[in-house]
Amino acid sequence: MGKTFFISGIDTDCGKTIATGILAKSIAANGTSIITQKFVQTGCTDFSEDITKHREVMGIDPTIEDLNHTTAPIIFSTPVSPHLASEIDKRELDIKKVYASMNDLEEKYEYNLLEGAGGLMVPITRSYNTLDFIKDSGIPLILVSSSKLGSINHTLISLELIKHYQINLKGVLYNHLPDTHDLMIRDSARVIKTYLKDNFPESHFIEIPDISKDKDFTIPIPVVKLLID
C-alpha cells in the first residue's frame, strides 16, 4: 500500500505544480514508483492542466489514471476558489471522490503527491477548508514557498497555522521563481530556514531551481527523498 503526501503552498501561483513535478521526477529517478494527483482543479473543463504540467516536468506521457480521471477526480470550469467554482457549475464538491482516488492510486503506486488548490485556508465548501482536509485525513504535508517578495510573511503565517493545527510537516520547498533579486532571495531563504529549524526541527528545507531555462528539468534533486522517508 502506497503513501500520499499533500503539497500545499503559501498562495496560489507560488509554484506548487512545478515543484510537485520536480519532486516526482527526482523521486522517480532511482526507480521508485510515484504518481501525482490534483485535489480540486478549477479553471479547466475535461482535463486538469496541473496534471498535464506534472507529466511534462516528469518527462512522461499521460498515465492511464490521468486518462480515466483518477488523478483529477474533481474539475470545475471557472478559475476561482473550489467552493465558488462548485457553486458556479452547480455541482456539489464531493470530497469522498478525492479519498476514493487516493486509495486507488495508493494501491498501484508507492507514493502519491496530492497537489492542493491555492493555499492552506482555501475553502472547499463554505464550511470546510483545505487545512480541515489535511487535518482530518492525517496526510503528511509539504509546503511550497517561493522567492517572490512577500513570501517571508506568507510562509511564516502558514507555518504558524500548521503548528496550531498540529499537522505533520515534512518540509518546505523554497521555489526559485524567475527574475527575483539575488540578495533578497538568499536572505528570505535564510529567514525561513531558521524559523523552520527552531519550530519544526524534524522537517527539511529544500531549494527548487528556477527552471525557466531548463523546461525539461534535466537534473533531479537527490535530497528530495528526505521528504518522504
Ligand SMILES: Nc1ncnc2c1ncn2[C@@H]1O[C@H](COP(=O)(O)OP(=O)(O)OP(=O)(O)O)[C@@H](O)[C@H]1O
Ligand atoms: N521553479 C520555477 N521555475 C520557473 N518558473 C516557475 C517555477 N515555479 C513556478 N514557475 C512559474 O510560475 C507560475 C505559477 O506556477 P504554478 O502553476 O506551479 O503555481 P501553483 O502554485 O501550482 O498555482 P495553483 O494554485 O493555480 O495550482 C507558472 O507560470 C510557472 O511556470
Ligand SMILES: C[C@H](N)[C@H](N)CCCCCC(=O)O
Ligand atoms: C484558479 C487558481 N489558479 C487556483 N487553482 C485556485 C486558487 C484559489 C485561491 C482562493 C484564495 O485564496 O482567494
Ligand SMILES: [Mg+2]
Ligand atoms: Mg498548480
